[in-house]
Amino acid sequence: MxxxxxxxxxxxxxxxxxxxxxxxxxxxxxxxxxxxxxxxxxxxxxxxxxxxxxxxxxxxxxxxxxxxxxxxxxxxxxxxxxxxxxxxxxxxxxxxxxxxxxxxxxxxxxxxxxxxxxxxxxxxxxxxxxxxxxxxxxxxxxxxxxxxxxxxxxxxxxxxxxxxxxxxxxxxxxxxxxxxxxxNISALVENVDGGPYAGLVVNILNGLGNEYPRFKYAIHRYGLNLRNYCLVSAAIHYFGSKFNVDVYKNFLQNGIIKYYFNKNSLLGKQAxxxxxxxxxxxxxxxxxxxxxxxxxxxxxxxxxxxxxxxxxxxxxxxxxxxxxxxxxxxxxxxxxxxxxxxxxxxxxxxxxxxxxxxxxxxxxxxxxxxxxxxxxxxxxx
CATH class of the missing domain: 3.40.50.1820 (Alpha/Beta hydrolase fold, catalytic domain)
Structure with missing residues (x-):
C-alpha cells in the first residue's frame, strides 16, 4: 500500500x-x-x-x-x-x-x-x-x-x-x-508560560509526548500528567499557570526536553x-x-x-x-x-x-x- x-x-x-x-x-x-x-x-x-x-x-x-x-x-x-x-x-x-x-x-x-x-x-x-x-x-x-x-x-x-x-x-x-x-518551540514556551496562553505549554508537552516515547518518559519523571484540552479550553483552564516554576519545575533545563524542542524547531534547518x-x-x-x-x-x-x-x-x-x-x-x-x-x-x-x-x-x-x-x-x- x-x-x-x-x-x-x-x-x-x-x-x-x-x-x-x-x-x-x-x-x-x-x-x-x-x-x-x-x-x-x-x-x-x-x-x-x-x-x-x-x-x-x-x-x-x-x-x-x-x-x-x-x-x-x-x-x-x-x-x-x-x-x-x-x-x-x-x-x-x-x-x-x-x-x-x-x-x-x-x-x-x-x-x-x-x-x-x-x-x-x-x-x-x-x-x-x-x-x-x-x-x-x-x-x-x-x-x-x-x-x-x-x-x-x-x-x-x-x-x-x-x-x-x-x-x-x-x-x-x-x-x-x-x-x-x-x-523556536523553547522560545514560544518561555513566552507563554505564566500568561493567558499558558495552556499551550501542556498541549506542546503532551503532543510531543504522543510522538516521542523518550520525551513522554522525561515528562512523566516529574510525576504529573495534566489533562489535554483543545486550544480555547486549554487557555481558559490553565490561564496564568507558571509551569516552569510551579508545576514542572525547571523542565526547560531537562536535556531530553531541550533536545526534542530543538529537533522540531525551524532554526538551523534547511530553507x-x-x-x-x-x-x-x-x-x-x-x-x-x-x-x-x-x-x-x-x-x-x-x-x-x-x-x-x-x-x-x-x-x-x-x-x-x-x-x-x-x-x-x-x-x-x-x-x-x-x-x-x-x-x-x-x-x-x-x-x-x-x-x-x-x-x-x-x-x-x-x-x-x-x-x-x-x-x-x-x-x-
Whole structure:
C-alpha cells in the first residue's frame, strides 16, 4: 500500500457548521495511508471542499491551527461539530470561505496524525504531503498546490515545504504562506508560560509526548500528567499557570526536553526551495518576532525566495485575521505564475490589511458572501 493512497471516501454525516462565513461547497472526507516520524504506517483523515465553478488545477492545502494534543480537536471533526471546544476553527472557516470564493479546491488535512502529535515536525509534514498526494488522485493529477497555515498550521506547512523536495518531489507546489509561525518551540514556551496562553505549554508537552516515547518518559519523571484540552479550553483552564516554576519545575533545563524542542524547531534547518510568504505581528505574545528575524536571516542567506510582511500592530490572534487577505492575495499571484520581485523582500506595514491587493480581495469576498447568504434565504417562507 503506497503513501498517499486513499483507503475510504465518504461525504460528511452532517453539514459543515460555519457561523462567521458561508461555506458553499461539496465536501468529502478521505482516509489516507500515511506514516509517523519513524516511518511506521498510520492512517490520517483529510477533508476536501469543492466550490461552485471550481478550478481543478488549483488546490489550497489549508493547515488549521489545531495546536492541541487530543483527537477531539481534529479539523475533520471540528468543522462538523461547531462546539465551543473547537471555536478557533470558526475563524479558519471564514478564511477557507475566502479561498473557496476564488474557485480553489481546499484540502484540510488532520496533519497531527492519529495520536495528535503537536508540534512534531516530520509527522506533520508527511501528513500534509500524503494528503496532497491523495488530493491529486481524487481531484486532478496535474493540479498545482499552494499551502496556507497560521500558528501550528504554519509550522506544519513550513516543514512540508522544507521536506517536499526529498519526500514528495512529484507535487507541484507554487508557494506557502505562513502566518504567526512557530519558529523556536523553547522560545514560544518561555513566552507563554505564566500568561493567558499558558495552556499551550501542556498541549506542546503532551503532543510531543504522543510522538516521542523518550520525551513522554522525561515528562512523566516529574510525576504529573495534566489533562489535554483543545486550544480555547486549554487557555481558559490553565490561564496564568507558571509551569516552569510551579508545576514542572525547571523542565526547560531537562536535556531530553531541550533536545526534542530543538529537533522540531525551524532554526538551523534547511530553507525551503519553493516561494515563501511570512506574515507576523511585531508585538506577538506567542511566537516572538525576534525568532522570526533569525529564521528569515538564515533562509535568505540560503537563497530562499521569500517575502516577509511584518505587521506593526499587536496580537497573535488579531494578525490571523488581518494577515489572511495578504496571504490569499500572495498565493493567487503564485497560482497565476507572477514573478516575485526579488529573492528576499522585507516590508513593514501598520497593518497587513494594507498589503497591496488585500482591499480588493476583501470586497470580493464580502460581496460573494452576501450573495450566498441572500440566495439561501427563502423570502416567501
Amino acid at each position: 503506497r503513501l498517499g493512497e486513499i483507503l475510504k471516501v465518504r461525504q460528511p454525516p452532517v453539514p459543515i457548521r460555519s457561523y462567521l462565513a458561508p461555506i458553499k461547497a461539496i465536501s468529502w472526507q478521505l482516509l489516507i495511508r500515511s506514516e509517523d516520524s519513524f516511518g511506521n504506517p498510520n492512517v490520517i483523515a483529510a477533508t476536501i471542499l469543492e466550490p461552485p465553478n471550481a478550478d481543478s488545477s488549483k488546490i489550497l492545502a489549508y493547515q488549521a491551527f489545531e495546536n492541541s494534543a487530543t483527537g477531539d480537536c481534529r479539523p475533520s471533526y471540528a468543522i462538523l461539530s461547531g462546539s465551543f471546544e473547537t471555536f478557533q476553527i470558526q475563524a479558519e472557516l471564514a478564511f477557507i470561505s475566502a479561498a473557496l470564493s476564488k474557485g480553489w479546491f481546499v484540502l484540510i488535512p488532520d496533519y497531527e496524525g492519529p495520536q495528535s502529535s503537536f508540534p512534531a515536525a516530520k509527522i506533520s509534514a508527511f501528513s500534509v504531503m500524503n494528503a496532497m498526494r491523495a488530493a491529486r488522485t481524487f481531484i486532478n493529477k496535474e493540479a498545482h498546490f499552494a499551502m496556507l497555515g497560521y500558528s501550528g498550521g504554519a509550522f506544519a506547512s513550513a516543514w512540508a515545504a522544507i521536506l517536499q523536495p526529498q519526500y514528495a518531489p512529484e507535487l507541484k507546489i507554487v508557494g506557502a504562506a505562513l502566518g504567526g509561525l512557530i519558529v 525551503p526551495k519553493l516561494p515563501i510568504f511570512i506574515y507576523h505581528s511585531m508585538l506577538n505574545e506567542m511566537s516572538p518576532i525576534s525568532e522570526i528575524y533569525k529564521l528569515i536571516d538564515q533562509w535568505c542567506e540560503q537563497g530562499a525566495q521569500l517575502e516577509f510582511s511584518e505587521d506593526l500592530s499587536y496580537n497573535h490572534m488579531v494578525e490571523a485575521f488581518s494577515g489572511i487577505p495578504a496571504a490569499l492575495t500572495w498565493l493567487e499571484d503564485r497560482f497565476e505564475k507572477k514573478k516575485m520581485p526579488a529573492k528576499c523582500v522585507r516590508e513593514k506595514r501598520a497593518s497587513n490589511l494594507m498589503y497591496p491587493g488585500s482591499s480588493t480581495l476583501i470586497k470580493h469576498h464580502l460581496k460573494n458572501s452576501l450573495s450566498q447568504v441572500m440566495s439561501s434565504i427563502n423570502l416567501f417562507s
